[in-house]
Amino acid sequence: KNQVEQSPQSLIILEGKNCTLQCNYTVSPFSNLRWYKQDTGRGPVSLTIMTFSENTKSNGRYTATLDADTKQSSLHITASQLSDSASYICVVIRRGSTLGRLYFGRGTQLTVWP
Amino acid sequence: GAGVSQTPSNKVTEKGKYVELRCDPISGHTALYWYRQSLGQGPEFLIYFQGTGAADDSGLPNDRFFAVRPEGSVSTLKIQRTERGDSAVYLCASSRQGGTDTGSNEQFFGPGTRLTVL
Numbered sequence: 001k002n003q004v005e006q007s008p009q010s011l012i013i014l015e016g017k018n019c020t021l022q023c024n025y026t027v028s029p030f031s032n033l034r035w036y037k038q039d040t041g042r043g044p045v046s047l048t049i050m051t052f053s054e055n056t057k058s059n060g061r062y063t064a065t066l067d068a069d070t071k072q073s074s075l076h077i078t079a080s081q082l083s084d085s086a087s088y089i090c091v092v093i094r095r096g097s098t099l100g101r102l103y104f105g106r107g108t109q110l111t112v113w114p
Numbered sequence: 115g116a117g118v119s120q121t122p123s124n125k126v127t128e129k130g131k132y133v134e135l136r137c138d139p140i141s142g143h144t145a146l147y148w149y150r151q152s153l154g155q156g157p158e159f160l161i162y163f164q165g166t167g168a169a170d171d172s173g174l175p176n177d178r179f180f181a182v183r184p185e186g187s188v189s190t191l192k193i194q195r196t197e198r199g200d201s202a203v204y205l206c207a208s209s210r211q212g213g214t215d216t217g218s219n220e221q222f223f224g225p226g227t228r229l230t231v232l
Binding site for chain 2: 004041042043044045046049089091102104105106107
């Protein structure tokens with residue numbers, strides 16, 4: 001079964017600290033993996049897109065890693081800011097699938113406190 | 115417009131009523147997608163349009179749900195005989211192209227319509 005599991009379900013950190021969010025997937029065959037940020041009441045916004053051959057990709061204070069062998073990805077947030085408070089969703093696309101067939105994780109709800 | 119827009123932002127209806135949700139994709143985007151997001155869950159695929167035609171509607175839960183995109187731009191998601199279980203946020207997304215799984219066809223999401231069925 002094609003699944004995407006994220007951990008932790010929720011996380012609270014202090015402003016300025018770093019954190020790492022995890023994503024494990026069983027979607028196969030793999031095409032690419034995306035991390036989205038979803039603010040409350042808003043649609044998801046793409047942070048990174050990683051294909052099979054990419055191990056690391058950065059977007060400002062966000063760094064995503066991918067291990068296609070172990071089917072694991074992580075999203076590392078550096079020097080967190082209050083505006084980082086949001087749900088972070090891991091999305092996997094299966095190779096050969098209709099593009100609309102994204103497999104979503106449930107998300108990690110991150111709260112950054114001052 | 116600058117992004118994907120959806121109307122209304124909130125819709126409250128009574129069980130058994132008919133509702134229509136509208137999506138305006140980014141101008142020039144040929145692919146359009148509808149998702150449903152329940153509280154605490156990730157979005158769930160409903161239907162994908164390439165131009166005017168529904169290329170994949172396998173995510174529609176039952177025949178009470180129907181979507182159209184008659185001119186290849188604006189799309190309307192229609193729900194008949196609404197049930198309390200239909201309550202969710204309905205998200206629309208668009209991408210420049212569709213039908214491939216390359217990493218370049220990024221989907222841009224609208225803010226969603228929060229549907230509440232009483």
